[in-house]
Amino acid sequence: xxxxxxxxxxxxxxxxxxxxxxxxxxxxxxxxxxxxxxxxxxxxxxxxxxxxxxxxxxxxxxxxxxxxxxxxxxxxxxxxxxxxxxxxxxxxxxxxxxxxxxxxxxxxxxxxxxxxxxxxxxxxxxxxxxxxxxxxxxxxxxxxxxxxxxxxxxxxxxxxxxxxxxxxxxxxxxxxxxxxxxxxxxxxxxxxxxxxxxxxxxxxxxxxxxxxxxxxxxxxxxxxxxxxxxxxxxxxxxxxxxxxxxxxxxxxxxxxxxxxxxxxxxxxxxxxxxxxxx
Amino acid sequence: xxxxxxxxxxxxxxxxxxxxxxxxxxxxxxxxxxxxxxxxxxxxxxxxxxxxxxxxxxxxxxxxxxxxxxxxxxxxxxxxxxxxxxxxxxxxxxxxxxxxxxxxxxxxxxxxxxxxxxxxxxxxxxxxxxxxxxxxxxxxxxxxxxxxxxxxxxxxxxxxxxxxxxxxxxxxxxxxxxxxxxxxxxxxxxxxxxxxxxxxxxxxxxxxxxxxxxxxxxxxxxxxxxxxxxxxxxxxxxxxxxxxxxxxxxxxxxxxxxxxxxxxxxxxxxxxxxxxxx
Numbered sequence: 222x223x224x225x226x227x228x229x230x231x232x233x234x235x236x237x238x239x240x241x242x243x244x245x246x247x248x249x250x251x252x253x254x255x256x257x258x259x260x261x262x263x264x265x266x267x268x269x270x271x272x273x274x275x276x277x278x279x280x281x282x283x284x285x286x287x288x289x290x291x292x293x294x295x296x297x298x299x300x301x302x303x304x305x306x307x308x309x310x311x312x313x314x315x316x317x318x319x320x321x322x323x324x325x326x327x328x329x330x331x332x333x334x335x336x337x338x339x340x341x342x343x344x345x346x347x348x349x350x351x352x353x354x355x356x357x358x359x360x361x362x363x364x365x366x367x368x369x370x371x372x373x374x375x376x377x378x379x380x381x382x383x384x385x386x387x388x389x390x391x392x393x394x395x396x397x398x399x400x401x402x403x404x405x406x407x408x409x410x411x412x413x414x415x416x417x418x419x420x421x422x423x424x425x426x427x428x429x430x431x432x433x434x435x436x437x438x439x440x441x442x443x444x445x446x447x448x449x450x451x452x453x454x455x456x457x458x459x460x461x462x463x464x465x466x467x468x469x470x471x472x473x474x475x476x477x478x479x480x481x482x483x484x485x486x487x488x489x490x491x492x493x494x495x496x497x498x499x
Numbered sequence: 500x501x502x503x504x505x506x507x508x509x510x511x512x513x514x515x516x517x518x519x520x521x522x523x524x525x526x527x528x529x530x531x532x533x534x535x536x537x538x539x540x541x542x543x544x545x546x547x548x549x550x551x552x553x554x555x556x557x558x559x560x561x562x563x564x565x566x567x568x569x570x571x572x573x574x575x576x577x578x579x580x581x582x583x584x585x586x587x588x589x590x591x592x593x594x595x596x597x598x599x600x601x602x603x604x605x606x607x608x609x610x611x612x613x614x615x616x617x618x619x620x621x622x623x624x625x626x627x628x629x630x631x632x633x634x635x636x637x638x639x640x641x642x643x644x645x646x647x648x649x650x651x652x653x654x655x656x657x658x659x660x661x662x663x664x665x666x667x668x669x670x671x672x673x674x675x676x677x678x679x680x681x682x683x684x685x686x687x688x689x690x691x692x693x694x695x696x697x698x699x700x701x702x703x704x705x706x707x708x709x710x711x712x713x714x715x716x717x718x719x720x721x722x723x724x725x726x727x728x729x730x731x732x733x734x735x736x737x738x739x740x741x742x743x744x745x746x747x748x749x750x751x752x753x754x755x756x757x758x759x760x761x762x763x764x765x766x767x768x769x770x771x772x773x774x775x776x777x
Contacts, residue, residue, distance in 0.1 A: 339706045359703045389703040399704040402697035407708035410688060412767030413744035417737055419680035420774050425637045425667035426677040428617045430685035433711035438771035442764035450757050459695055460749040464742055466691035471738040474731050479724050486720035489690030493716035496698050 222246045222379075225271050225279040227294060229257040231342060232311050233285030234350025236383065237266045242352045244382045249279070257347040266350075276301045281379065285311045288318060288447040295322040295333075304330040307372055311338055313400060315363045315393040317451035323365055332372045335363040335393060337400070338385070343439045353384070360385040363393045401455035408445055409460060411438040500524045500657075503549050503557040505572060507535040509620060510589050511563030512628025514661065515544045520630045522660045527557070535625040544628075554579045559657065563589045566596060566725040573600040573611075582608040585650055589616055591678060593641045593671040595729035601643055610650045613641040613671060615678070616663070621717040631662070638663040641671045679733035686723055687738060689716040 224240060226233045229252040240248045249271035252258050261267045276282055282302060284291050291310045299322075302308055308331055312318050319335040326333040340358035342349055360380035364373045377388045391399075415438045423431065449456055473482040502518060504511045507530040518526045527549035530536050539545045554560055560580060562569050569588050577600075580586055586609055590596050597613040604611040618636040620627055638658035642651045655666045669677075693716045701709065727734055751760040 339704065341706065341708075358706065361704065387703065391704075395700075396704070399697055399700050402695050403701045403705040403709040406692070406695075407712045408764075409745065409748050410692065410712065410741075411708070411771075412764055413741050413748060414684070414688065415767055415770045415774065416744045417680050417684075417740050419677055419737065420770055422673075422677050423681045423774065425665065426617065426639065426669075426674070427681040428619065428636065430619075430689070430715045431681040433714055434685045434688065435771055435774075436711055437708045438767045439775075440764060440768055442761050442768060445764055446757050446761040449752055449760060450755065453752050453755070457749055457753055459697065460745055460752075462695050463688075463691050464745055464749070466694045467687065467738055467742055467745075470687050470691060471735055471742070474727055474738075475735055477728065477731070479728050482727060483720050483724040486686075486690055486718060486723055489693055489716045490718055490720060492693045492698055493689075493713055496693065496701060496713075497717075 222280045223278060224248045225276055225282045226250045226267070226285060227282060228252060228285040228290075229254070229261055229267075229347045229350075230285060231345050231347070231349050231354075232338060232340075233283070234261065234266065234347040235340075235352065235354035236283060236285065236311075236338070237261060238264075238350055238352035239355060239383045241266055243384045244379075246379075246382075249275075251276075252347075254347070260347055273298055273301055277303045279303060279306060281307045281309070281376075283309050283311065287444045288312045288314060288451055291318060292321045296325055299325050299329050299331070302326070302329065302331045305332070307332045307334060307376060309334050309336040309376060311336060313337060313404060313448045314451040315396045319363060319365065319393050327367075332368060334368060334372055334376050336376065337361040337363075337396065343436060345441050355383060355385045357386050360388045361396060362388065362390050363396050364390065397452050398455045401452055401459045405445075405449060405452060405456050406459040406463065408437050408440055409449075409456070410463065411435055412440065414438065500558045501556060502526045503554055503560045504528045504545070504563055505560060506530060506563040506568075507532070507539055507545075507625045507628075508563060509623050509625070509627050509632075510616060510618075511561070512539065512544065512625040513618075513630065513632035514561060514563065514589075514616070515539060516542075516628055516630035517633060517661045519544055519546075521662045522657075524657075524660075527553075529554075530625075532625070538625055551576055551579055555581045557581060557584060559585045559587070559654075561587050561589065565722045566590045566592060566729055569596060570599045574603055577603050577607050577609070580604070580607065580609045583610070585610045585612060585654060587612050587614040587654060589614060591615060591682060591726045592729040593674045597641060597643065597671050605645075610646060612646060612650055612654050614654065615639040615641075615674065621714060623719050623722075633661060633663045635664050638666045639674060640666065640668050641674050642668065675730050676733045679730055679737045683723075683727060683730060683734050684737040684741065686715050686718055687727075687734070688741065689713055690718065692716065
């Protein structure tokens with residue numbers, strides 16, 4: 222199979238390296254950043270560069286750009302893909318992407334499957350890409366109702382070949398709702414956490430809990446602004462939810478209600494243990 | 500030097516193991532849990548058991564109990580310590596402990612120094628204690644104005660011998676204010692985080708950020724209720740602070756204010772980077 226990767230950042234670069242390491246497929250890449258292409262060729266992470274006009278020779282095109290760029294690239298080049306080929310994306314939101322590109326591609330005889338490789342690092346760019354980024358990660362697919370099942374099977378098999386720990390299928394709505402909780406809210410909370418006036422006094426007074434809580438505050442604000450804006454209501458619901466719960470703890474402490482506070486903490490511990498076992 | 504450890508839980512047990520591994524001091528322990536004492540003797544984590552009536556033979560007594568128990572134990576046995584000896588505690592709050600025990604011990608001719616070994620695990624008890632728990636940890640001391648400097652020097656030297664990465668000195672008020680942010684707030688946020696209705700759907704949809712954010716929700720609710728109740732105002736201030744900041748993100752998303760949201764995220768990233776370098 223001939224695969225093209227559009228965008229050799231952290232995700233695209235790591236996919237290329239994993240494809241070359243773990244599969245027999247050929248892998249070409251397209252990026253406006255000459256250094257990324259040169260680095261990928263030098264590290265043998267790709268078989269070579271590919272141009273937009275050569276995309277018609279590829280069986281699978283993986284678009285690994287930020288959300289708005291992903292939509293723009295696919296729409297602008299919708300006629301350049303091979304008829305019957307598969308185009309996937311790698312964005313952290315799905316409804317906004319799928320709604321924008323699926324129909325235009327279908328009209329061109331191209332199959333689009335929204336995908337979300339659930340992995341990342343607090344660094345961006347090809348320089349940080351690694352061939353084992355997806356070893357413990359889920360690969361989420363959000364196939365639409367009309368997509369032939371064989372396309373889902375092919376992409377699923379490819380994800381396992383690349384080295385993902387598991388492949389999960391979901392509707393776009395379910396994906397966006399759960400991701401608002403598991404990923405987007407974590408980034409909002411981390412970002413809000415570091416804004417206390419106590420922050421710059423913490424040196425020597427912090428341990429693992431502080432480090433874990435604030436790790437993802439080091440984020441790419443351009444990409445995350447796009448992601449949040451494309452998933453507004455589910456994220457607003459999750460922020461409202463955690464604010465309401467934080468207020469319960471606050472009020473129990475303020476009212477010196479030790480029993481109420483203990484119960485809030487106990488419920489949280491039990492939910493955490495339950496989710497670990499699910 | 501002859502050291503006694505009162506309470507062979509995670510912290511007391513890890514201190515005992517580190518003392519035996521890294522120092523030449525003798526180390527005895529006292530615990531109502533027979534299994535903890537038996538285990539510590541079998542693992543050679545202590546030189547033997549000690550009774551309350553033998554505490555007068557010890558140069559340093561480390562009380563490693565929960566906060567309320569720490570106060571009760573010290574007050575009940577204030578006459579049992581050797582005159583001129585040092586008693587330290589290991590609680591995560593300092594003003595409530597120091598205010599309760601320092602004067603009664605001073606009246607007995609015993610030096611009390613409030614201490615906080617900044618390490619933990621999401622498990623409790625001697626069974627989880629390890630001899631390297633403190634390798635990368637800070638050891639915080641909150642000496643009172645009247646304490647002779649040589650006591651601070653002795654405990655500081657002992658902490659370095661035990662293997663702490665660094666020793667930090669602070670007032671009790673500063674300690675409690677910063678710990679409300681770096682440790683207590685992290686536990687409240689983690690506990691509140693897991694209360695979303697989305698929690699039990701997250702399997703397959705979560706990566707590192709979710710795992711880090713919710714790790715310490717698995718807490719001992721009895722100990723943390725005591726800690727929070729003994730540090731109410733600083734913790735309330737921090738919870739109010741993060742709620743106010745979360746509301747800013749929420750309102751920017753709700754108002755479709757992408758520029759404002761990007762600025763909020765950018766400020767968070769810059770603060771995180773600044774705090775990493777401090």
